[in-house]
Amino acid sequence: MSSSSSSSSSSSSSSEAKWSFDVFINLRGEDVRYGFVTDLHSCLIHGGINAHIDSEDLRHGDEISPALMKAIxxxxxxxxxxxxNYALSRWCLDELVKVMECRRLKNQRVLPVFYKVEPGDIRGLRGSNGDALTGHEKKLGQDSERVKKWREDLFEAANLSGWHYDHGNETEFIERIVKEISTLVRRVPLSVTKYPIGVRCRVEEVMSLLSMGSDDIRMTGIWGTGGLGKTTIANDVYNSIAKTSNRPDGLVHLQEKLLFEILWKESLVVLSVDGGTNMIRDRxxxxxxxxxxxxxxxGNQLNALARECEWYGKGSEIIVTTRDKHVLNSHGIDQVYEVKPLDRGExxxxxxSHAFQGNQMKDISRDHKDNVLGYAKGLPLAIVVLGDLLCGRSKDLWESILKKLAESPNKDINSILKISFDVLEDNERDIFLDIACFFKGRVREYVTRVLDSCERSLVTIEHDCIVQMHDLIKQMGQDVVKKECPNDPSKCSRLWCYDDVNEVLSTAMVRASHQTTDNLIVFNLHAITELPLGTNDVKGIVLQLQTPAKLHISPNAFMHMRRVKLLILSSAQINRGPYVFLMI
Structure with missing residues (x-):
């Protein structure tokens, strides 16, 4: 979580830049160089902050020298x-233009100091600074693009949060600036990503939803499953410091952090969530x-930090990333960007970028690369993890790793995807696991006959009728079930593999009533009333075979299956032909 005035963003993060200086000080020397700025610079240096003062030695003629441009x-x-008299200096104004360009393109932090001038006079271009710009227009021409740019950037810079000194103890004022600069310098911004492929276009789509340059206060959501790059996109829109609220006092901690980062007041103490909401709103x-x-x-996280847009000033932008679209809907956030998987080219x-070095690509067949891309299905997280895992490996190792992945998911990928599963309620987990194990790709109407709906960026509906989920999410769900009891399928909650179903059903009596037709046997499992309570954990058995196969069912198959609520066996050869079993 982070705060500042709004800015554009590039695909390269400020955290990746190699800074030569912590602070560049732009000033008109005749006004403040000797006295205020000299003292400020000394205090910054004494505090371990590498500060660079604009020097006349780097100014040549009417243009900024390359050395000065590089320093900025x-x-x-x-x-x-x-x-x-800041605006009397063309050098100051040209430096200002360069600074504002770096703010837009490099996420450079820009902080104004209004020294014995009113911020409103700078914004409104009134007084001596306004007169100075009028004088530049007379010399350079009424339609001068250079003067027009000076005016625009002066107005934009003067709207940024900074410091205002009119009178009082100048030493204390300098100490406050140094203290706040020290906090910013120590703060490490988040990195976007090593290879920001496919990020730029998605960032631009999010930026189109924001109210850039207007006085509107807008909340925008970024929604999608784990591993799609929501945080990467949000960080690139604005390089943020992400926080979580899992600890007992997490929301209070976040409120304190938010207030401190904006107001820079360490003494602020939030005693309760309600108290914090009032402080955020009022201050x-x-x-x-x-x-x-x-x-x-x-939703309580949003309520604690941004319950209403009016808590913040005009022109503010609030971006929320989440895996749960309902959080956005219930908060009334209607500007929502759904993050889609990468296309095949991306x-x-x-x-x-991650997997191949030198000429290694020549040794890896197209089929191997296609298999990796098919496995990842456009999920950036999976591509990055697998790319790093496969980098420098031989063709034989690629084959071995891909074969292993087909049987068991990669733990790094799985742990990220499972976050969405872990926050589900118990009934939602049951719904998700039923879909992951049994119903992916089935018609929605069919699935909703037996299941309720849930939405945590885990399950999607294609073409308004087909229940779908990413293959890696399906594999994650099935892995959850397999780990319930890896060595005994009869103690797993769901069975869908032929070997597991055959093993369980071949060892147990159907004493339930049933009806038989040519291709269907229907069992009334609720009629099993005389069987003793057992320990079997099976809740559902769904076997959908592509080709018919023999299935052995023991007379005691359902003896201990007191928890079974779903039984579908398709294309299983029992006795004389193929049958389908359905629970009624």
């Missing part, structure tokens, strides 16, 4: 010291911020 580009933070209602709430899975490029 390689600074993590740019500080703009607005003074009484931030005039602050224009960009706020990213990452991996939200409960997936292949991402796989190549």
């Amino acid at each position: 580009e390689q600074s993590r933070i740019a500080m703009l010291v607005f003074s009484e 931030l209602c005039c602050r224009k911020i960009s706020l990213v709430l990452d991996d939200v899975d409960h 997936a292949f490029e991402l796989l190549s």
